[in-house]
Amino acid sequence: MAxxxxxYLLYREIARSCNCYMEALALVGAWYTARKSITVICDFYSxxxxxxxxxxxxxxxxxxQYGRWAVVSGATDGIGKAYAEELxxxxxxxxxxxxxEEKLQVVx
Numbered sequence: 001m002a003x004x005x006x007x008y009l010l011y012r013e014i015a016r017s018c019n020c021y022m023e024a025l026a027l028v029g030a031w032y033t034a035r036k037s038i039t040v041i042c043d044f045y046s047x048x049x050x051x052x053x054x055x056x057x058x059x060x061x062x063x064x065q066y067g068r069w070a071v072v073s074g075a076t077d078g079i080g081k082a083y084a085e086e087l088x089x090x091x092x093x094x095x096x097x098x099x100x101e102e103k104l105q106v107v108x
Contacts, residue, residue, distance in 0.1 A: 062090050071095045076103035 062070075070087045074080030075096035084094050084107070098104040 059090070062087070062092060069093045069095065071097065073097040076100060076107050081107060 070092045072080050072084040072087065072094060075084045075094075076098045080098075084096060088094050096104060096108055098107075
């Protein structure tokens, strides 16, 4: 019985001396959890703001905002071609700029 009592007393003394360390670790854990929670909330807000809210509203009238003409460079491949097609589908007049005249004739 004495061995059990001495272990219990030893454990209580160690627990008392480590209490400040436990509180410090609890604060670090709470800080980490709060930061991760805020990051997840901000990312979720960005997802909603960038992908879902614009789809609810009407498409912007680009002609009213920027004028009737648009210049697209690199319009024969990739992103430039996609921009040219999207702007043309919205009713803008397009000036295509490219380094390769043959590809430009195909795209035009």
